[in-house]
Amino acid sequence: MDVELSDQQRELAAGAREFLSEQCPPSRVRTAWDEGHDPRLWSQLAEVGFLGVVVPEEHGGLGLGDLDLAVLLEEAGRVALPVPLLETAVAALTLLDAGSPEQCKRWLPGIAAGEVVATIGLPGQSLVVAAPDADLLVLARDGGLHAVEADRCELTPQPAFDASRRLATVSVDTGPDTSLTDDPAKLARFADRAAVAAAATLVGIAAHLVRESVAYVAQRRQFGRPIGSFQAIKYRLADAHLAVEFARPLTWVAAHQVGVSDAGDPEASAAASAAKVAASTAQATANEHALQCHGGIGFTWEHDLQMWLKRGKALELAYGTPAAHRARIADDLFTGTGSTR
Amino acid sequence: MDLTYTATEHEFRAEVRDWLAANTPTEVLPPIYTAAGVAAHRVWERTMFDAGYSALHWPREHGGGGAGLIEQAIFGEEYLRAGAPMRLNRLALGLAGPTVIQFGTDEQRRQWLPAMLSCDDLWCQGFSEPEAGSDLAGLRTRAERDGDDFVLNGQKTWTSMSAFANWMFAMVRSDPDSSRHRSITFIMVPMDTPGIELRPIRQLHGEPGFAEVFFTDVRVSATNVIGEVGEGWSVAMATLGFERGTGLGDHVRFARDVADLVELARRAGVADDPVVRDEIAARWVEVQQFRRHMQRTATRLAAGGTIGPEASMTKLFWSEMEARIFETALKILGPLAELADDAPDSLADRGFHRRYWHSRASRIFAGTSEVQRNIISERVLGLPREPRWTSS
Numbered sequence: 001m002d003v004e005l006s007d008q009q010r011e012l013a014a015g016a017r018e019f020l021s022e023q024c025p026p027s028r029v030r031t032a033w034d035e036g037h038d039p040r041l042w043s044q045l046a047e048v049g050f051l052g053v054v055v056p057e058e059h060g061g062l063g064l065g066d067l068d069l070a071v072l073l074e075e076a077g078r079v080a081l082p083v084p085l086l087e088t089a090v091a092a093l094t095l096l097d098a099g100s101p102e103q104c105k106r107w108l109p110g111i112a113a114g115e116v117v118a119t120i121g122l123p124g125q126s127l128v129v130a131a132p133d134a135d136l137l138v139l140a141r142d143g144g145l146h147a148v149e150a151d152r153c154e155l156t157p158q159p160a161f162d163a164s165r166r167l168a169t170v171s172v173d174t175g176p177d178t179s180l181t182d183d184p185a186k187l188a189r190f191a192d193r194a195a196v197a198a199a200a201t202l203v204g205i206a207a208h209l210v211r212e213s214v215a216y217v218a219q220r221r222q223f224g225r226p227i228g229s230f231q232a233i234k235y236r237l238a239d240a241h242l243a244v245e246f247a248r249p250l251t252w253v254a255a256h257q258v259g260v261s262d263a264g265d266p267e268a269s270a271a272a273s274a275a276k277v278a279a280s281t282a283q284a285t286a287n288e289h290a291l292q293c294h295g296g297i298g299f300t301w302e303h304d305l306q307m308w309l310k311r312g313k314a315l316e317l318a319y320g321t322p323a324a325h326r327a328r329i330a331d332d333l334f335t336g337t338g339s340t341r
Numbered sequence: 342m343d344l345t346y347t348a349t350e351h352e353f354r355a356e357v358r359d360w361l362a363a364n365t366p367t368e369v370l371p372p373i374y375t376a377a378g379v380a381a382h383r384v385w386e387r388t389m390f391d392a393g394y395s396a397l398h399w400p401r402e403h404g405g406g407g408a409g410l411i412e413q414a415i416f417g418e419e420y421l422r423a424g425a426p427m428r429l430n431r432l433a434l435g436l437a438g439p440t441v442i443q444f445g446t447d448e449q450r451r452q453w454l455p456a457m458l459s460c461d462d463l464w465c466q467g468f469s470e471p472e473a474g475s476d477l478a479g480l481r482t483r484a485e486r487d488g489d490d491f492v493l494n495g496q497k498t499w500t501s502m503s504a505f506a507n508w509m510f511a512m513v514r515s516d517p518d519s520s521r522h523r524s525i526t527f528i529m530v531p532m533d534t535p536g537i538e539l540r541p542i543r544q545l546h547g548e549p550g551f552a553e554v555f556f557t558d559v560r561v562s563a564t565n566v567i568g569e570v571g572e573g574w575s576v577a578m579a580t581l582g583f584e585r586g587t588g589l590g591d592h593v594r595f596a597r598d599v600a601d602l603v604e605l606a607r608r609a610g611v612a613d614d615p616v617v618r619d620e621i622a623a624r625w626v627e628v629q630q631f632r633r634h635m636q637r638t639a640t641r642l643a644a645g646g647t648i649g650p651e652a653s654m655t656k657l658f659w660s661e662m663e664a665r666i667f668e669t670a671l672k673i674l675g676p677l678a679e680l681a682d683d684a685p686d687s688l689a690d691r692g693f694h695r696r697y698w699h700s701r702a703s704r705i706f707a708g709t710s711e712v713q714r715n716i717i718s719e720r721v722l723g724l725p726r727e728p729r730w731t732s733s
Contacts, residue, residue, distance in 0.1 A: 225725070235718070238657075334603060334618065
């Protein structure tokens with residue numbers, strides 16, 4: 001029994017934090033809002049191996065697993081990374097899980113090399129992130145999983161409050177040639193992976209919001225003292241920090257379980273839903289308190305806080321709303337299949 | 342990350358489970374605030390002692406089980422699963438004992454530790470006072486040196502088990518002229534010393550068990566001081582640290598409480614109510630968060646790490662979680678929630694109301710949620726301290 005990151009995973013986190021804070025400062029997130037997909041940032045991520053973190057070494061990746069990805073995505077969340085690392089990684093994991101050797105060979109080396117941008121669409125999900133930039137779309141459609149090339153898709157762009165999301169609704173003609181699998185267990189694992197990846201990113205976003213707020217309230221003075229010395233402020237940040245710290249281990253465990261369990265394992269699914277609920281809730285808490293602690297300055301376009309506030313809100317509700325994940329958990333609790341025992 | 346147990350750990354779990362299945366009393370023991378309850382729980386503690394299970398977390402050289410944290414967690418889980426009785430001498434085994442082990446002399450260890458393990462001595466805690474609750478360092482009970490003794494005058498309060506305890510571990514003010522924190526001494530007080538008077542306090546849910554303890558010229562030998570005179574504050578903080586390190590395996594209790602919510606919803610005919618289902622699922626998620634947090638804490642401690650002020654996060658999380666679980670239960674019961682457990686139309690389990698109100702107390706004892714938030718914000722997040730009013 002060991003619920004902790006390995007030394008290698010800690011090094012990955014530290015390396016990613018250093019690299020991303022250097023290469024992806026808030027100014028670069030802002031640029032992506034105006035100019036769209038940032039191919040140079042994408043190449044840089046490929047060069048350091050981040051795009052191929054879960055791609056097997058034979059296809060040019062690092063060959064790491066779901067937990068390693070979760071560690072990396074937390075760091076991506078901390079910088080509000082404006083490119084679809086989450087979606088591309090989940091697409092890669094899903095190709096590995098459900099694709100034929102030919103399909104893997106066709107796409108995975110390009111993903112690891114940064115030549116392919118991939119994205120995902122869950123069952124019932126009409127909005128697809130980074131759809132205009134994607135070369136490959138892994139979509140749950142017509143009861144199955146499909147790997148669809150961009151030129152077979154018709155997009156309707158849907159501008160969003162976080163411009164770097166680059167959302168679109170996608171209509172597509174699926175066929176036997178696009179099919180990955182019809183196995184419901186693998187469809188379930190696809191959705192579980194997206195939920196866990198979102199949870200890991202949300203933990204990073206929330207952690208950043210707490211950190212920025214702590215720094216701000218320690219130096220902002222009113223009534224002759226730092227506002228961070230007021231309990232009304234302190235309690236908000238204590239609660240937000242608590243929520244983040246108690247979401248992280250559950251997210252790690254869910255990532256680990258989704259990776260090592262059989263596809264569709266109900267215990268792993270329950271853990272994935274729990275992680276998404278916990279991380280979304282932590283993010284919502286941090287989001288609310290961060291803006292309150294910043295006050296008026298946080299409500300300006302100039303202040304960088306908005307990039308995390310908006311990304312956080314978007315991801316909180318994407319890849320399964322907390323309510324939808326709770327409904328799934330409740331079904332399990334009330335039918336007593338044992339996975340939530 | 343590894344969620345599996347070793348073969349040895351599986352064996353240990355099986356051994357504990359078998360032993361508990363064979364030895365756990367089948368009938369519910371009388372409550373520990375009655376003489377009959379104390380007697381019955383003593384018998385149970387003796388059974389545990391004879392099997393070597395009374396203090397798994399103590400080092401072997403002091404009579405404990407010398408168990409690692411994973412084993413302690415396994416034992417805690419199985420103990421709760423078996424529905425075994427509450428631990429009678431929790432304050433001795435969890436707080437006083439580890440304090441004596443860390444700060445006591447060999448003589449003091451010999452004097453107190455064996456009788457804690459066997460439950461021949463029962464212990465109570467003398468920290469809180471009427472004017473020293475959250476502000477513990479404001480305590481006023483005086484201890485004046487007189488020859489080989491200290492003479493105690495003052496009052497403690499919220500003292501559970503004091504009616505049956507024969508020892509109290511107490512914080513007293515030994516030097517009224519020194520600073521708040523530098524003038525406190527940690528001392529062991531025999532409860533049969535002349536000059537000690539108890540006044541019982543009935544709790545909000547109707548149970549006795551608490552008392553005020555008054556000291557009038559109570560003579561206690563200076564050899565009962567733990568650590569140095571005037572260094573009692575740091576000893577006491579270590580004592581409270583032992584308390585905050587426990588709780589491994591407690592997720593089992595909370596998971597059962599959530600399973601009870603599911604049953605309660607069925608009984609109340611609201612199992613299909615989406616609001617009820619949403620709330621119960623939210624509680625289940627929180628229990629999973631607590632469980633994984635505790636496993637991570639155990640992993641860190643087992644690797645030689647320590648927990649400092651982060652312990653406040655554990656206390657804040659579980660006590661708020663517990664309160665929410667029972668609030669959800671009340672919502673499920675709706676207008677029937679106010680019925681006494683034995684009312685003809687009550688849907689609640691026996692003891693439900695006691696547990697509901699107890700969950701409200703959890704936010705207050707061992708440091709209120711507000712005190713924990715102060716600690717988290719100032720000592721974990723490093724926010725500036727609240728300016729203090731200096732009292733007289």
